[in-house]
Amino acid sequence: MDISWTGYATLAAILAPAFLFLVIYIRGINYRRKAPMANLDHVRMEGKTVIITGASAGIGKETARDLARKGARLILGCRNIPKATKVAEDIRNTTGNEDVHVRQLDTSSLASVRKFANEILAEEKRIDVLILNAGIAGLDDRNLTADGLECTMATNHFGHFLLTNILLGLIKKSRPSRIVVVASTALTTNLRIDMRVDNLNFEKGGFWSFKSYAQSKSCNVLFTRRLADLTRGEGVVVNSLDPGLVHTEIFDKSGGLMVGKVVRLGVPFAGRTEVQGAQTVVYVAASEEGGSTTGKYFEECKISSTADGLLNDEELAKQVWEASERLVGLQPNEKHY
């Protein structure tokens, strides 16, 4: 039988996606099988207060559940109160820990961050662990918040920068204490982005969806470096981490770019579960190693050198810190370093 070149082309067009899917599927099985567990069942956290941003879904929700199981007092800083209330109820029911509370926090709004932080300072006696987890990815356009900040940068970096600064005094008083920053390896270090400190907010152009996410996550790592320098020797440790590729809502909420659609199709097969994705966060928040080291980056429940290029850049970390202070309008009474 003679097959024309168009016949071969049609066959290839059918088989290539099927082959790609098979590769993703098999790699996904292997990736989930190799997922490390924090293995911290012996660690108890009664008497400790943990604040976690963005705990109404995904990695944050499962991190909160794990730490609630250890007996910690949990404060979930979330933007969608009905959704977060259901999650908190589910966490209380599944762990038996009644000390799980929801508070309104929109990390993309400086006013909301200030309100949340000042309520915490007025009502809480201590903060043992602050977990900066809330995040969005893949917006198609440069949307601005009410504060004039680019939305991805505001949600993932600027809001957390302001929140940490306002809470830092109480965090220091609660020592030994920890700040845990959920960053990302995939785009931060694998895709070398050309980050301009004078254009963090993309006023001078250069915005595209993956770049804003990658830049926000690079800022998470640079923030970790600078804050670790500013708090060294004061009983506060700050570390960042990559949770791995995790099948969460973040991909459904991201923009409609073609690449985003392809990623969204593949993640259910290629990614880890939310519980698996929470393991490195829990490890950094609760393990002895996570409490005895500062300014480091963790992957797969261990210290990693993947982000060293950023972590070792003291000058860039300083510049990003100073630019962030200006952009959030950090007030003298909000500085605790």
Ligand SMILES: NC(=O)c1ccc[n+]([C@@H]2O[C@H](COP(=O)([O-])OP(=O)(O)OC[C@H]3O[C@@H](n4cnc5c(N)ncnc54)[C@H](OP(=O)(O)O)[C@@H]3O)[C@@H](O)[C@H]2O)c1
């Ligand atoms: N999934 C991955 O493969 C992956 C990989 C590397 C890093 N990460 C990082 O992991 C973190 C958690 O992401 P995820 O994958 O668990 O995604 P997710 O399931 O979408 O959860 C994100 C959480 O952040 C909250 N959030 C978003 N914008 C917020 C805002 N303005 N104010 C307050 N909360 C806000 C969401 O609230 P709503 O429920 O209201 O939407 C949700 O609770 C993010 O920082 C992300 O960059 C994820």
